[in-house]
Amino acid sequence: MDTFSPLNGHVPDFDPRPVSPGEYPVWDEALAVVNRDLAAALPEQGDLRLIALPSWEEGEPENVYVALPDGRWHGNELGNDSAATPLDALITVAEAAQETVIECLWRVWPVCTEHDLGMHPREEDGRPVWWCAGGGRSGGPAHVGAALGELDAL
Numbered sequence: 129m130d131t132f133s134p135l136n137g138h139v140p141d142f143d144p145r146p147v148s149p150g151e152y153p154v155w156d157e158a159l160a161v162v163n164r165d166l167a168a169a170l171p172e173q174g175d176l177r178l179i180a181l182p183s184w185e186e187g188e189p190e191n192v193y194v195a196l197p198d199g200r201w202h203g204n205e206l207g208n209d210s211a212a213t214p215l216d217a218l219i220t221v222a223e224a225a226q227e228t229v230i231e232c233l234w235r236v237w238p239v240c241t242e243h244d245l246g247m248h249p250r251e252e253d254g255r256p257v258w259w260c261a262g263g264g265r266s267g268g269p270a271h272v273g274a275a276l277g278e279l280d281a282l
Contacts, residue, residue: 144199147178152192154211158221159194161277165258166225168280169238173197176225181205194224202231218256222249222276240273241282247273 149156155178163175174197180190191205203224210220226249229237236246240260247258252272258279262270274282 144179144181144193144195144201146199147180147192152178152206152211154214154217155192155206155221157214158218159225161218162194162222162225164277165222165238165274165279166229168282170229170235173229173233176228178206194221194228196228196232200232201228203227215251215254215256218276219249219251222256222258238273238279242271242273243268249276 159176159178166173166176176194176196178192179195179199179201180192182190184191189208193201193203193205195201204227206217206220206224209216211217226237229235230246238247238258239245240247240258243260243263245260245263247260249256250259251257252259256276258273258276260271260273262268
C-alpha cells in the first residue's frame with residue numbers, strides 16, 4: 129500500500145515531477161546560489177533540484193519543493209508569494225533546502241565555523257545571509273556567518 133511520505137517522495141496519484149529549467153526562473157536562480165553553498169560544505173551531495181506535485185485542490189497551482197538529487201524532499205512547498213522578489217525567493221529556497229538536507233540526510237547544514245552551530249538564512253541589512261545565533265554565554269555573540277552563496281569564502 130502506498131502512503132504519503134516526503135522522505136520517500138511518493139504520494140498516491142501525486143507523483144513528483146522534475147521541474148524543468150526556466151519553469152520557475154526566480155527559484156532557479158535562488159537554487160543556483162544555494163547549491164554553491166551546498167557544494168562548499170557538502171560537495172559529495174550533488175546539486176539540489178526543484179520538483180513539483182499537483183495541488184491538493186483542483187484549480188490551484190502545483191506545489192514546488194526543493195529536493196535532493198535522488199528526489200527525496202522534506203518540508204513545505206515554496207509558496208507562490210515567496211517569488212515576489214529575488215531576496216524573498218533566495219531566503220525561502222535556502223530554508224527549504226536546509227530543511228531537506230537536515231531531515232533527509234540527518235546533517236546540520238550549514239555550520240558556523242566559529243561556534244560549530246547550525247546557521248539559518250535571513251535578511252540582514254537588506255542582504256541574504258547565513259545567520260549564527262552565537263555561542264551563548266561563553267561562545268560569543270550572534271553574527272553573520274556568510275552571505276548566501278558565499279560559504280566557500282569561509
